[in-house]
Amino acid sequence: MPTIRDVAKRANVGIATVSRVLNSSPSVSDETRNAVLAAIEELDFTPNPIARQLSTGRTSTIGVILPYLTMPSYVERLRGVQHALAETDYHMVLFSVGKPSERDAYIKDLPRNNLVDGILIISLPPDDSQAERLANADIPTVLVDAYHEKLCCILTDDVKGGKLATQHLIDLGHRRIAFLSEPLETPFHPSTKYRYQGYRQALLENDIPFRSEYVISETRGRFKAKKMAKKLLGLPEPPTAIFAGNDTLAIGILDRAKDLKIKVPKELSVIGFDGIRDAEYTNLTTIDQNLFESGVEGVHMLLKALEAAPSTPCERRLSLDLIRRKTTKKVKV
Amino acid sequence: MPTIRDVAKRANVGIATVSRVLNSSPSVSDETRNAVLAAIEELDFTPNPIARQLSTGRTSTIGVILPYLTMPSYVERLRGVQHALAETDYHMVLFSVGKPSERDAYIKDLPRNNLVDGILIISLPPDDSQAERLANADIPTVLVDAYHEKLCCILTDDVKGGKLATQHLIDLGHRRIAFLSEPLETPFHPSTKYRYQGYRQALLENDIPFRSEYVISETRGRFKAKKMAKKLLGLPEPPTAIFAGNDTLAIGILDRAKDLKIKVPKELSVIGFDGIRDAEYTNLTTIDQNLFESGVEGVHMLLKALEAAPSTPCERRLSLDLIRRKTTKKVKV
DNA sequence: TACTTCTCTGGAACCGGTTCCAATTAAAGA
DNA sequence: TCTTTAATTGGAACCGGTTCCAGAGAAGTA
CATH class of the missing domain: 3.40.50.2300 (Response regulator)
Incomplete structure (x- = not known):
């Protein structure tokens, strides 16, 4: 696998310049840019995202913690998450929870281990100490279908x-x-x-x-x-x-x-x-209860929090709509 | 965030020793080990997985490419994958595909960018050039519910x-x-x-x-x-x-x-x-067609391939079972 | 006692990117 | 013509782990 240094050598430039080209920095002359792009092409070079992650501290990944997909409602929420995330550069790591101990383990480790940039927790309300921990982490968290005063959440009443x-x-x-x-x-x-x-x-x-x-x-x-x-x-x-x-x-x-x-x-x-x-x-x-939307909105809220951490937990309440179809009717007297 | 160097300083040992403790290497005396563990405890240190990934070249992550969860069969397969993966140390990154272009993009990039250790492709048969690329990558791939002669697969006839x-x-x-x-x-x-x-x-x-x-x-x-x-x-x-x-x-x-x-x-x-x-x-x-099992078996096959790359594509055919319930009966004459 | 072997240990290099900072050169202004 | 300023560029340090390799003692052997 070629590295950025191989490209630099081939294009007769410094590694910093190659990096600048990769990140489309404006301060590279067209001439050098083309030389670098040519070298990248010739070597079939792809930047290593892990190295970038280590260097920048950002992973372009969000972690989703949710119960095993045993109920259609979880699936529908997850679908919303996927839909919203597909339009971004973020990847999604799925942590699905079968027992409370798994939930606790994920909630404990995920905020600390730099594996994800943000956390979405679906239908799993954290307890006070977990919420405290999540709120104090430097990774933002959004709860979907769960409430805690210390955390951002998408709520259903x-x-x-x-x-x-x-x-x-x-x-x-x-x-x-x-x-x-x-x-x-x-x-x-x-x-x-x-x-x-x-x-x-x-x-x-x-x-x-x-x-x-x-x-x-x-x-x-x-x-x-x-x-x-x-x-x-x-x-x-x-x-x-x-x-x-x-x-x-x-x-x-x-x-x-x-x-x-x-x-x-x-x-x-x-x-x-x-x-x-x-x-x-x-x-x-x-x-x-607008399940799909809850996933979409959860992602949007999280993306916003990633741009600028909200000073105070934000909260969005989803509407509940009575859909009258054909299984309810005036009682016969 | 404390690093391994902070721990080393605190415990009065070298960073190599701390690393050895973290990886439970046998060649550390009990005395030093305890000192290191104490320092880890005091500093509330957690190793950074990204740094480890860069250093070892392994990510402990497998990528799952599958269609949007529009059909119950996809969900059931995914459930199987989750179930099997939960017993390992691997994480799961989900790439869900709505259009052929997304599928092609994932199949093109994923094997090269070091983001995952292995790839599971569900219900999305690759074309010849994609299969070729996947087969030549140094990341193993397993197809679930899809066939290609060059790749390992879990098949349904x-x-x-x-x-x-x-x-x-x-x-x-x-x-x-x-x-x-x-x-x-x-x-x-x-x-x-x-x-x-x-x-x-x-x-x-x-x-x-x-x-x-x-x-x-x-x-x-x-x-x-x-x-x-x-x-x-x-x-x-x-x-x-x-x-x-x-x-x-x-x-x-x-x-x-x-x-x-x-x-x-x-x-x-x-x-x-x-x-x-x-x-x-x-x-x-x-x-x-044993949907859940297909996911489980796909993971098992992939794990095996991660341990030792198979010299020739392996193939497992799942059984198809006729389940007689109450909606079929002898035709009345 | 002298030498070998084994057990532990630490330093430094490395993984492959990003980015600060200083340097070079060209263009602009006095 | 001499500064000043802006536009490019490269080197080196850094992110935080792992691991090779060499060295220090302790233990074993002749």
């Missing part, structure tokens, strides 16, 4: 979203509203819990008594949702509407309803949460 | 899979078998075309006349599949079975059948291809 979903059902006249979700307590992001809080708040504000038999929260995945939906729909007084903690679960409920020949939305209203692609295909009414 | 799927339907007594798929000609991987070839071959071998009205191949996504299924099922002599080019399309067909009150599998058999998770949930009979 899950409580509000849960309220919005529930209120939509209430506005349609429903009173028997069930909530079906993944476990409320997770090692990672507590978004489900927040959505549940929104559900409770909406009930409270509308003077609708809470019924514990209407809440099932140990439901992982579409298949399980289908199973659990049966339980809900088999109650002596079954709900007329179900708010699912995410779209995948909602689709599972739709599956079951079809099997049970329960007409949606005529006999049962179903609303999801997330706004993944499948929700569109299945005509699911849902709360769209 | 799409023709065979297409045949397998079609033969399954034929064995069940079907004669009117449709094929619904994404476009046959794509800028990237021609797997759909191969599956189609398998379909044609199976028909031929069983003396079943080919009918062009049974082939619809411009179908992108579940939603479009639903639309196109209507067209197929509305034919004067509709097919009794449909082979879908991938699971997502098959699920779209199931949606439509439900809407049209066509009973699956009693009145219509449907088989997919891929073996994504949704296929399990929907009880779809499919050809499982």
Whole structure:
């Protein structure tokens, strides 16, 4: 592999000049520039990015820490990140997290080891000491779908979203509203819990008594949702509407309803949460939390922070949009 | 940031000794080792990986080139890669490709610029000159779901899979078998075309006349599949079975059948291809091409190549498994 | 005791870029 | 004609590790 010194020798110039040509510095005469370019061409020279990285201290790489791609929402966010990053010169290193210990290890090491210029953490809220560490590092960090007062973040208000979903059902006249979700307590992001809080708040504000038999929260995945939906729909007084903690679960409920020949939305209203692609295909009414956009915005915020570190943590709240499709309807009286 | 020299000074040893401690070389006395470790602790020193990379020429990083995560099969393969890589010390840099020009750029630059120790290319077959370049680079490359004689690869035999799927339907007594798929000609991987070839071959071998009205191949996504299924099922002599080019399309067909009150599998058999998770949930009979495993195996092959470059391209063919679920059945006579 | 061998250790060179700083030359101004 | 100034250029130091090689002691051997 030829180096910058080989090029310099060949072009009869100094190494500094070659470097200047590589970095398109204006203070090189056309004549020398051409000579250097010719030498580069002849030697088929490519600058070694690692050497540049060591020298400049910049890596042109951003690190993305996110959970294993087990949920469509993570994938959709990652897609947004990729999309936004494709238009820059930054590379992306992926650190995917299966257990809390992995998360902690990445969050601990990444800010210190000069491997990346910036960090994007998706759907993994750091604890106070981690946030402290991240905030004090000289590498900027942006949280996507997570909040900490010390850090920049792209936020989704899950409580509000849960309220919005529930209120939509209430506005349609429903009173028997069930909530079906993944476990409320997770090692990672507590978004489900927040959505549940929104559900409770909406009930409270509308003077609708809470019924514990209407809440099932140990439901992982579409298949399980289908199973659990049966339980809900088999109650002596079954709900007329179900708010699912995410779209995948909602689709599972739709599956079951079809099997049970329960007409949606005529006999049962179903609303999801997330706004993944499948929700569109299945005509699911849902709360769209703009997943793709969250990734894009996360990158933009990080790029801004890379240019000039913000004096105070910036915060951007993404909109939550109720998308009315064909799975919710006025309750029949 | 403290450097190795700061540590050396603090511990009253030479920098070489500190380096030896960092790399757990055996030829350091316990006494000096402890002194160095103490100094490292006191200074909160972390070695700079970039400097190490420059010095050793190794980056502990592998580059993954793959299409944008628009299809579940890509995500599933990537998951496999992540899973296998998590058990190693390698990092993963993701290069995702939306247009052929991006693919070409990555394949051109990545092998030369010392940024990664190895390259994994997923579902993007290189042309001859690219393969040549990759084969001659001193960085090993492994193709996953793509073939080139000059390169190591993890293979799926799409023709065979297409045949397998079609033969399954034929064995069940079907004669009117449709094929619904994404476009046959794509800028990237021609797997759909191969599956189609398998379909044609199976028909031929069983003396079943080919009918062009049974082939619809411009179908992108579940939603479009639903639309196109209507067209197929509305034919004067509709097919009794449909082979879908991938699971997502098959699920779209199931949606439509439900809407049209066509009973699956009693009145219509449907088989997919891929073996994504949704296929399990929907009880779809499919050809499982072991997507997750392809990612895992790709990493293993690459790791092996990193240890010792294989003298001749190695090749591993993944099994294709017919998973009989509840969407195919003997045709009613 | 003298010599060899082995165990540890430190210095300096190296990886391949960037960049500060001083030097050279040409153009401009007095 | 003599400065002053601007435009180019090259050398050397630097980024922060690894590693070759030589040297100092300690231990083993004749």
